[in-house]
Amino acid sequence: MKICHCLFWIEKNKIAAVLSKDNRFEVMKFGGNCFTGYTEDFWEKWQDYAGFLKTSQTDFCLVYDDAPTISEELLHRECADESGVWNRYTIQDAVHLLPITNPTQISNENGVCIAKAGAFRKAETTGIVNLTAKYRHAETAPAEAERKILETTPFIDEMCERLKIYDKGE
Structure with missing residues (x-):
């Protein structure tokens, strides 16, 4: 039985697809685009x-600005x-294959x-596109556990402060 692992990037009524095959990603091109x-x-x-x-199964990840309508089949x-x-991690790897230039943050x-x-520029806070990712395990991943993964430790905070001072030449 075949399983189609595919990430769909849907933004401003345009869609791109990245297919996962043999632990590699491939951007699907429709008419060369x-x-x-x-x-x-x-x-x-x-x-x-x-x-x-007809016997294939799906494993989709949807990254979207407005929730798409997927065929019931x-x-x-x-x-x-x-x-x-x-x-x-696989989402990050897959989206890097797409020609995305605007700074975009993907949230579960x-x-x-x-x-x-x-492309994110230093101290950029405006113009960031926010998209939502929906995938099989998104609902089961506790928000607090993922937040802790992204948190920095006191040691890292201290080192970042030192780097800022070093960059200023003080």
């Missing part, structure tokens, strides 16, 4: 391109939890930042 218009027939095009079979074909590949459904894409 990474991004294509998100239309009702997208899911049929995707099934043809991905070689999706695909939604009912989820794979077993242990077969899912999407987590904060709990609002915790799990990945970044695009």
Whole structure:
């Protein structure tokens, strides 16, 4: 039985797909382009391109600005939890293959930042695009546990302060 592991990046009614095959990522190109218009027939095009079979199962990660509508046929074909590949690290690896230039922060459904894409400049706070990632294990990941992973320790805080002083030449 084939499992299609695929990340879909949906932003401003455009969609890109990154397929995971043999522990490698491949950007799916539709008509030679990474991004294509998100239309009702997208899911049929995707099934043809991905070689999706009637017996195939899905393991999707959706990174979106507005929640997309997925065909019911695909939604009912989820794979077993242990077969899912999407987590904060694989999402980060997959989105780096896409031509994303705007600074973009990707948060899970709990609002915790799990990945970044695009070019961030020093002290930049405006113009950051915020997207949500929905994937199989997103609901089960406790928000507090992920926040602790992202927290810095007192030692790291102290070293960062020293670097700031060093950078200023004091």
